[in-house]
Amino acid sequence: MQNESLLLMPGPVPMPERVRFAMARQAMNHRGAEFGQVVEETTTMLKEIFCTKNDLLTISGSGTAGMEAAISNFCQGKKIACLVNGKFGDRLYKVSQRYGDPVALTSDWGTPLPLEALENALEEGAEAVTLVHNETSAAILNPAEEVGRLAQKHGALFIMDGITSIGADEVYPDKWGVDVAITGSQKCLAAPAGLAAVSVSQKAWDAQCENPPFYLDLPAYKKSADKNQTPFTPAVPLYLALREACAIALEEGMEARIARHRKMADAVRTAVDVWGLSLFAQPDALHSYSNTATAICYPEGITDAAIRGKVKDLGIEVSGGQDHIKGKIFRIGTMGATGAPELLAVLAMVQGAFNAAGYSLKGDGVSAACEVLLA
Incomplete structure (x- = not known):
C-alpha cells in the first residue's frame, strides 16, 4: 500500500x-x-x-x-x-x-x-x-x-x-x-x-x-x-x-452536499461535547459554528504533540492553531469528499490519543458521533 x-x-x-x-x-x-x-x-x-x-x-x-x-x-x-x-x-x-x-x-x-x-x-x-x-x-x-x-x-x-x-x-x-x-x-x-x-x-x-x-x-x-x-x-x-x-x-447535488457537510460537522461537535472538551468559536444569533472545520480547545496540561502529533504518527493529519493560538487548539476539517469512514477514523484516533496522554474524557465521543451520522 x-x-x-x-x-x-x-x-x-x-x-x-x-x-x-x-x-x-x-x-x-x-x-x-x-x-x-x-x-x-x-x-x-x-x-x-x-x-x-x-x-x-x-x-x-x-x-x-x-x-x-x-x-x-x-x-x-x-x-x-x-x-x-x-x-x-x-x-x-x-x-x-x-x-x-x-x-x-x-x-x-x-x-x-x-x-x-x-x-x-x-x-x-x-x-x-x-x-x-x-x-x-x-x-x-x-x-x-x-x-x-x-x-x-x-x-x-x-x-x-x-x-x-x-x-x-x-x-x-x-x-x-x-x-x-x-x-x-x-x-x-x-x-x-x-x-x-x-x-x-x-x-x-x-x-x-x-x-x-x-x-x-x-x-x-x-x-x-x-x-x-x-x-x-x-x-x-x-x-x-x-x-x-x-x-x-x-x-x-448541492443540497445533498451541504447536508453532508453539516451532518459531519454536527458529528464532530457532538463528540466534543460528549468528551467534555470546549469548542473555540463563540457564535451568537447571527454567527454560527463552521460546517467545514471545528476548532477544539486543548484542556490544561495536554500538548499539541500529545494529540495532533500522535494522530499524525498513525497516518491522519488534523490542523493545529495558528499565530497566537498555536498549541492551544486543534482543528478537524469536514470538507470536500470526505465522509463517515474518514471522520470516524480521525475521531477514534483523537479519542485514543487523549486516553494515551492520561486525560480522562467524560464519554465515548466516537459512538455519539456515529449515532449522528447514522440518523
Missing part, C-alpha cells in the same frame, strides 16, 4: 480518484478547442456551485491570489472596512494595506464581528467591505447576508472570501449582494491546490481600477473568458482536475 496520510484538515483535503486520474494524461494545447471546452464546462459548473449569474473567472493561483485580484482590481485608493475575527480576515486586511486605505474592524478570533463598527465605518465613507465568510482559523461562520445588507445600504462594494464555504455550505452571492466572491480549488471542491475562482458583479466592473497588476488583471481574464480562454498560460492539469471535481459535486 502507498504510504498516504489521511487529511482531515480545513484544506487541502483528500481528492477523489476521478480527480487524480483527470490529471494523468498527455499535455494539450492550451490555445486549442479542447482546452476551450474545459474552460467553458468548468465555468458553467462553477456558476452553478457559486449560485451566481455574475461573471466567473478562474486564475492559476491560490485563494490568496483571488483575494489580491479582488482588492487590486476594485479597491485601489478606496477606503476599505476590513472585518477581522481570524487569520484570513487579517490577511484580507494586509492585502488591502497594499492597495487602499483600510481600517481593520476586529474582534477576538472566533467571536462575533463588530457589525456596529462596520455601519459606523460605512456612514463615515468606507467604499468597500471585506469579509471572510467561513473563518477556518477559528471555525466560525460569519453573517455574510447581514454584511451584504449593510454594504448595499451604503453603496459599498462587498468583497467576500468564500474559500472554505463555497461548495460545502449555503452561499448566495447574488442574493447577498456580494460583488466579488472567491474560492480556492483545494478546499470544499476537493481538487488540487493552485486555482482560484472569482465571481464579479457588474457593480464591481463599474468600479474597476485603471491600473491593476499585470498577472491579476481581471478585465484581461474576462476578455479571454468570453472566448473560453485565459490571458496567460494556465495550469492545464489543475483545470482538468477542477472540471472533474465540479462534476462530482453536481452529481452529488
Whole structure:
C-alpha cells in the first residue's frame, strides 16, 4: 500500500480518484478547442456551485491570489472596512494595506464581528467591505447576508472570501449582494491546490481600477473568458482536475452536499461535547459554528504533540492553531469528499490519543458521533 496520510484538515483535503486520474494524461494545447471546452464546462459548473449569474473567472493561483485580484482590481485608493475575527480576515486586511486605505474592524478570533463598527465605518465613507465568510482559523461562520445588507445600504462594494464555504455550505452571492466572491480549488471542491475562482458583479466592473497588476488583471481574464480562454498560460492539469471535481459535486447535488457537510460537522461537535472538551468559536444569533472545520480547545496540561502529533504518527493529519493560538487548539476539517469512514477514523484516533496522554474524557465521543451520522 502507498504510504498516504489521511487529511482531515480545513484544506487541502483528500481528492477523489476521478480527480487524480483527470490529471494523468498527455499535455494539450492550451490555445486549442479542447482546452476551450474545459474552460467553458468548468465555468458553467462553477456558476452553478457559486449560485451566481455574475461573471466567473478562474486564475492559476491560490485563494490568496483571488483575494489580491479582488482588492487590486476594485479597491485601489478606496477606503476599505476590513472585518477581522481570524487569520484570513487579517490577511484580507494586509492585502488591502497594499492597495487602499483600510481600517481593520476586529474582534477576538472566533467571536462575533463588530457589525456596529462596520455601519459606523460605512456612514463615515468606507467604499468597500471585506469579509471572510467561513473563518477556518477559528471555525466560525460569519453573517455574510447581514454584511451584504449593510454594504448595499451604503453603496459599498462587498468583497467576500468564500474559500472554505463555497461548495460545502449555503452561499448566495447574488442574493447577498456580494460583488466579488472567491474560492480556492483545494478546499470544499476537493481538487488540487493552485486555482482560484472569482465571481464579479457588474457593480464591481463599474468600479474597476485603471491600473491593476499585470498577472491579476481581471478585465484581461474576462476578455479571454468570453472566448473560453485565459490571458496567460494556465495550469492545464489543475483545470482538468477542477472540471472533474465540479462534476462530482453536481452529481452529488448541492443540497445533498451541504447536508453532508453539516451532518459531519454536527458529528464532530457532538463528540466534543460528549468528551467534555470546549469548542473555540463563540457564535451568537447571527454567527454560527463552521460546517467545514471545528476548532477544539486543548484542556490544561495536554500538548499539541500529545494529540495532533500522535494522530499524525498513525497516518491522519488534523490542523493545529495558528499565530497566537498555536498549541492551544486543534482543528478537524469536514470538507470536500470526505465522509463517515474518514471522520470516524480521525475521531477514534483523537479519542485514543487523549486516553494515551492520561486525560480522562467524560464519554465515548466516537459512538455519539456515529449515532449522528447514522440518523
